[in-house]
Amino acid sequence: MSPVTRIxxxxxxxxxxxxxxxxxxxxxxxxxxxxxxxxxxxxVLLSILVLAPYRTGLLSGARACAALxxxxxxxxxxxxxxxxxxxxAASHGFWAYVLVAxxxxxxxxxxxxxxxxxxxxxxxLVALAIPLSFGVWLLILWQLAVVGFxxxxxxxxxxxxxxxxxxxxxxxxxxxFRQTFLKAVLIGxxxxxxxxxxxxxxxxxVPFLRRGLLPIGNLVSALPIIGVAPIMVMWFGFDWPSKxxxxxxxxxxxxxxxxxxxxxxxxxxxxxxMHTYAANYRQTLLxxxxxxxxxxxxxxxxxxxxxxxxxxxxxEFFGTPIVGMGFRISTEVxxxxxxMVWASIAVAALAGSLFYGLVTLxxxxxxxxxxxxxx
Amino acid sequence: xxxxxxxxxxxxxxxxAKLSLTFETGDGPVHALSDIDLNIGAGEFVSFIGPSxxxxxxxxxxxxxxxxxxxxxxxxNGMSPHEARLARAYGxxxxxxxxxxxxxxxxxxxxxxxxxxxSREDREERVRRNMELVDLDGFERKYPWQLSGGMQxxxxxxxxxxxxxxxxxxxxxxxxxDEIVRDHLNEQLLKLWAKTDKTVVFVTHSIPEAVFLxxxxxxxxPRPGRIYDIIDNPLPxxxxxxxxxxxxxxxxxxxxxxxxxxxxxxxx
Numbered sequence: 001m002s003p004v005t006r007i008x009x010x011x012x013x014x015x016x017x018x019x020x021x022x023x024x025x026x027x028x029x030x031x032x033x034x035x036x037x038x039x040x041x042x043x044v045l046l047s048i049l050v051l052a053p054y055r056t057g058l059l060s061g062a063r064a065c066a067a068l069x070x071x072x073x074x075x076x077x078x079x080x081x082x083x084x085x086x087x088x089a090a091s092h093g094f095w096a097y098v099l100v101a102x103x104x105x106x107x108x109x110x111x112x113x114x115x116x117x118x119x120x121x122x123x124x125l126v127a128l129a130i131p132l133s134f135g136v137w138l139l140i141l142w143q144l145a146v147v148g149f150x151x152x153x154x155x156x157x158x159x160x161x162x163x164x165x166x167x168x169x170x171x172x173x174x175x176x177f178r179q180t181f182l183k184a185v186l187i188g189x190x191x192x193x194x195x196x197x198x199x200x201x202x203x204x205x206v207p208f209l210r211r212g213l214l215p216i217g218n219l220v221s222a223l224p225i226i227g228v229a230p231i232m233v234m235w236f237g238f239d240w241p242s243k244x245x246x247x248x249x250x251x252x253x254x255x256x257x258x259x260x261x262x263x264x265x266x267x268x269x270x271x272x273x274m275h276t277y278a279a280n281y282r283q284t285l286l287x288x289x290x291x292x293x294x295x296x297x298x299x300x301x302x303x304x305x306x307x308x309x310x311x312x313x314x315x316e317f318f319g320t321p322i323v324g325m326g327f328r329i330s331t332e333v334x335x336x337x338x339x340m341v342w343a344s345i346a347v348a349a350l351a352g353s354l355f356y357g358l359v360t361l362x363x364x365x366x367x368x369x370x371x372x373x374x375x
Numbered sequence: 376x377x378x379x380x381x382x383x384x385x386x387x388x389x390x391x392a393k394l395s396l397t398f399e400t401g402d403g404p405v406h407a408l409s410d411i412d413l414n415i416g417a418g419e420f421v422s423f424i425g426p427s428x429x430x431x432x433x434x435x436x437x438x439x440x441x442x443x444x445x446x447x448x449x450x451x452n453g454m455s456p457h458e459a460r461l462a463r464a465y466g467x468x469x470x471x472x473x474x475x476x477x478x479x480x481x482x483x484x485x486x487x488x489x490x491x492x493x494s495r496e497d498r499e500e501r502v503r504r505n506m507e508l509v510d511l512d513g514f515e516r517k518y519p520w521q522l523s524g525g526m527q528x529x530x531x532x533x534x535x536x537x538x539x540x541x542x543x544x545x546x547x548x549x550x551x552x553d554e555i556v557r558d559h560l561n562e563q564l565l566k567l568w569a570k571t572d573k574t575v576v577f578v579t580h581s582i583p584e585a586v587f588l589x590x591x592x593x594x595x596x597p598r599p600g601r602i603y604d605i606i607d608n609p610l611p612x613x614x615x616x617x618x619x620x621x622x623x624x625x626x627x628x629x630x631x632x633x634x635x636x637x638x639x640x641x642x643x
Contacts, residue, residue, distance in 0.1 A: 269473045272441055276467040278460055279490045287486065291477050369476035369518060
């Protein structure tokens with residue numbers, strides 16, 4: 001048991017015991033708090049029953065992990081139920097129990113990361129459970145804090161409200177996603193990365209272009225997006241092509257620079273080797289330099305996967321038809337429909353993460369030989 | 376560059392006359408090679424030995440057309456080194472194995488064959504034969520990073536031999552390996568040389584290695600890089616590792632060491 005674990009479990013136990021003396025909800029009829037809320041009472045009793053043997057070391061390993069997870073989730077459900085019945089009326093006892101539930105969740109994750117399952121399936125499940133637990137508890141604490149403190153919706157809506165918005169307007173969100181992601185982002189990304197790659201090959205082949213084109217590419221990448229976006233709208237119109245153009249400008253340079261660096265990655269011996277075989281330019285490029293450059297190229301692809309989304313969304317702030325994620329965010333902010341803004345952000349975050357994940361997956365297949373991948 | 380008349384010895388493979396190479400650097404010219412005269416006949420095993428900076432690797436690179444001489448003449452197989460390289464006259468083994476990590480061992484050995492446009496069946500046949508030659512059969516599907524340093528260097532030798540050049544140029548191929556592995560590979564290399572009848576030019580800074588392997592030892596000395604001594608090794612071609620204990624071996628080694636010592640014009 002590490003010092004942090006010891007302190008945390010002691011703290012949770014003490015707070016759980018003391019919590020029953022504090023009021024849970026600040027409403028006149030409910031000042032007795034705990035004893036009026038039987039589900040929460042059961043949760044607190046259970047958490048004391050788990051924490052005490054855990055603290056003394058009687059309970060450990062997989063069983064401790066299961067017990068802590070189960071009870072902390074039960075507490076979370078009880079707390080969420082309580083707070084949604086009396087929004088904005090949470091009192092000290094309530095926050096004490098939130099602390100207990102969160103501490104138990106922490107301890108459960110710590111136990112989980114200490115588990116060494118033998119089977120590959122078990123290892124994968126553990127590897128998946130840890131970030132999942134983090135994400136779930138982030139949402140739980142967010143919900144509890146927003147509802148418990150009665151935070152105004154305009155400042156920060158609760159996850160439940162965002163979720164309801166996601167469920168109630170899938171049509172709008174899908175249209176936005178199609179406009180921004182499937183058209184502007186993907187097409188702009190393909191064009192930007194593709195042209196960056198081809199220009200890099202050209203720059204590498206023709207030395208004077210390196211001196212001429214690289215500084216210009218650098219200059220283009222330094223252009224502020226909020227200055228470029230309106231110009232692109234004037235050039236390419238209101239619809240997605242102007243957004244794709246912004247994405248091209250943003251993704252071109254990272255790909256150019258990374259590919260040029262990657263093409264220079266082969267060392268002297270590798271070049272000499274191809275030279276002794278009297279290999280021509282094309283053979284040297286295809287059989288040695290491009291495979292060697294792949295880690296660099298994938299770096300650019302990963303950087304660009306997130307840059308492209310940002311570029312497309314921001315570009316929509318400067319003129320767009322009445323569809324698109326950026327349009328949605330900018331107009332719904334003006335109408336104080338913050339839950340819709342957050343729903344759009346959630347879609348963008350999910351799409352961006354999946355896109356990045358997909359590129360990373362392909363990278364692992366292509367550069368399986370690289371020390372950073374083969375492990 | 377004019378090819379040397381190959382009238383003299385039996386099938387001369389490399390003819391070098393009055394060869395020099397000067398690098399122009401910011402601190403003035405550096406005479407890497409000066410006044411080199413050397414003949415290497417077919418089937419010989421020639422070692423270049425000398426302290427660092429004596430130009431032994433540079434001389435090998437000139438033969439391979441990786442450096443251009445600034446004076447004198449050189450011919451490889453009766454051609455200029457440039458023509459010889461384009462004719463794929465030699466296989467070159469570098470100090471590092473330089474295998475491509477994204478290719479399996481078999482694919483690495485097939486690399487020169489792919490570049491030279493051999494058919495798939497021919498490639499497979501040659502890869503199999505050469506992997507057997509360097510005792511690597513069974514490792515076809517492994518990747519280089521899954522093999523030890525000695526095995527990687529053996530694979531790189533198989534790669535150099537895959538297209539069956541008559542001439543094998545080796546630049547300190549075992550320099551990075553420990554002594555036990557090195558002894559083992561030296562023995563294997565001698566067997567391989569006996570089996571294939573190649574001409575080998577071998578750069579080393581190890582006296583026992585040079586004496587054990589060679590039919591002819593070329594001692595070079597630095598500033599400017601030049602040949603100090605050429606020793607014809609009297610040891611029989613068919614030799615085992617224990618020959619290194621014999622008086623004859625030690626005599627040759629002594630002469631090499633004397634040459635290296637005398638060639639050092641400076642003390643440090």
